[in-house]
Amino acid sequence: MTRAEASMLPTPMAEPALRDGEAYYRRLLRVVEGQRLPLALVDLDRLETNAQALQLRSGRLPIRLGTKSIRCVEILRHVQAMSAQFRGLFCYSAREAAWLHQQGFDDLLVGYPTLEADDFAAAARAVRSGATLTLMIDEADQALALAQAARTLGVRFRVALDLDMSSDLPGLWFGVRRSPLRDAQAALAVAACIREQAGALQLVGAMGYEAQLAGLQDRAPGSPLRNQLLRALKRHSQRELGRRRRQIVQALREAGHDIGLVNGGGTGSLEATAADTCITEATAGSGLYSPTLFDHFGHFHHLPAAFFALPVVRRPAPGLATCTGGGYIASGPAGADRLPSPFLPSGMRLLGDEGAGEVQTPVKLPPGFTPGLGAPLFFRHAKAGEMMERFDRLLLFRGDQAVATTPTYRGQGQNFF
CATH class of the missing domain: 2.40.37.20 (D-serine dehydratase-like domain)
Structure with a gap:
């Protein structure tokens, strides 16, 4: 810049x-x-400059565009056309993913669970029409509901496990309340449930989104002590969650699960995500528009x-x-x-x-x-x-x-x- x-x-x-x-x-x-x-x-010139910066920051990793942060089909097409490094979409709704498939997109990862019948039906229609669409779950009851819908609708759904990447520190929960899957034992239990639904579900991946690294500004004006504390917490959290994410993915693979997709990251944490050797792709979207909540990151x-x-x-x-x-x-x-x-x-x-x-x-x-x-x-x-x-x-x-x-x-x- x-x-x-x-x-x-x-x-x-x-x-x-x-x-x-x-x-x-x-x-x-x-x-x-x-x-x-x-x-x-x-501003398309600035958007493209930002897209190139995301590519540099993500290093070896393909970037899955976060649709929640873009919400415009033409912008999604424009950025994907810039480079093959922009590969696939990270959707916030199963119906959204199905609709985007109708707009010509594929390789659709839905980042949030759903229990709505019309979402299941839309996802099933997309799968029957050839979409590579992966749904997210984080507990056995979600898997059972999804398997029942898959059998009713006559499809087999690809699924991924949403791993919790928050750091539980003494007196402080550093992260978001997202998923109950915090360790290998919990992830293996849900994966076993998915395996029991083999005709309806196929476990293909895992996601470990480090929200506290990706979304918290650590150079905010007028807050030097808070900034210093946040940077220290981020360093600790990056080391801890990286080890935990690798352990969970390794345990799943050793149990015979074909975990080909391991997603992580966000605009604020691409460098940390790329440093984790178990990650196969990063998600980013906000960095294209660069809203004010991304003005004050140190790196x-x-x-x-x-x-x-x-x-x-x-x-x-x-x-x-x-x-x-x-x-x-x-x-x-x-x-x-x-x-x-x-x-x-x-x-x-x-x-x-x-x-x-x-x-x-x-x-x-x-x-x-x-x-x-x-x-x-x-x-x-x-x-x-x-x-x-x-x-x-x-x-x-x-x-x-x-x-x-x-x-x-x-x-x-x-x-x-």
């Missing part, structure tokens, strides 16, 4: 160097000229590539502007870091007593800047794919030229939960 590119970032460190940011703001103004607002847009930085533009519709007082829409709050623990971030022009900020609203969002303007009514202000979302749930279409651009408009999942009428 060049110094000029770094100066565009909406962080306190970038504030002294506004000229490059303002040049990008003028470019964005030309891109959205004449477009209906609010509008979501993606990498991608370029913000996805934005949304809101029109100014009110000027309630000098130094203030109110925009239409904008209350696009990210999931996770409630806090200021889940709010959308004013991006350009540099120096805008949300009001502490209002934040971002469902139908209007007021902002404090930078000194000397007074936008006209209807003028666009640009924001970034805290997470990647969640922004796409708010917009039917994406404007794709290069330089200062719009090159295409493409639908999001929402624009194609798809809502999987």
Whole structure:
């Protein structure tokens, strides 16, 4: 990343160097000229730069694109066409995976369990039409429900085990509450259940997602002690979970299970994932758009590539502007870091007593800047794919030229939960 590119970032460190940011703001103004607002847009040049950075960071590993973080068929196609290293999709819903197969995709790994009959039916239709589709489970009762559905629907489902990769430290659970499969004994018990359902289920792989490495920023401004503690916890957790993941995979293979797929990783942990010799592929997606929750990692930085533009519709007082829409709050623990971030022009900020609203969002303007009514202000979302749930279409651009408009999942009428 060049110094000029770094100066565009909406962080306190970038504030002294506004000229490059303002040049990008003028470019964005030309891109959205004449477009209906609010509008979501993606910079294809930056997206491709980020994709190449993900490739470098993942090293030897193929990258399975995380659809939850993208939610746009055209972007999925575009990135996969860049390199054969982008191989397969990591889906968040079985119905989503089946629908993506209809759009021409294959090698579909569903990262979350399901017990819904219509999800089973959609997955079965995709399998019957030739899809390589793998479903995720983490306990025997899920396996039994899936096996019963497979027999009813006349298919055999490929399955993978979701291994828990959190670190259980004295007085601290470092990670997410995801799966009960924390050791080889637990994984072997579920694998044995799958083997008993051999006509309906086939165990083909395992996933060990190190969420605490992939998703926690460790260089957040103003939090030096927390950052130091997080980096120490991450180092400890990486060593511990790496050993545990290798032990579980080895035990499964020694028990005669054909574990050909071992998935791990996320945008924030690609280097750690690639260092684990049992891993066969990494998942990444958020790094393509690079939302604000990925601004402050110590070992990498991608370029913000996805934005949304809101029109100014009110000027309630000098130094203030109110925009239409904008209350696009990210999931996770409630806090200021889940709010959308004013991006350009540099120096805008949300009001502490209002934040971002469902139908209007007021902002404090930078000194000397007074936008006209209807003028666009640009924001970034805290997470990647969640922004796409708010917009039917994406404007794709290069330089200062719009090159295409493409639908999001929402624009194609798809809502999987």
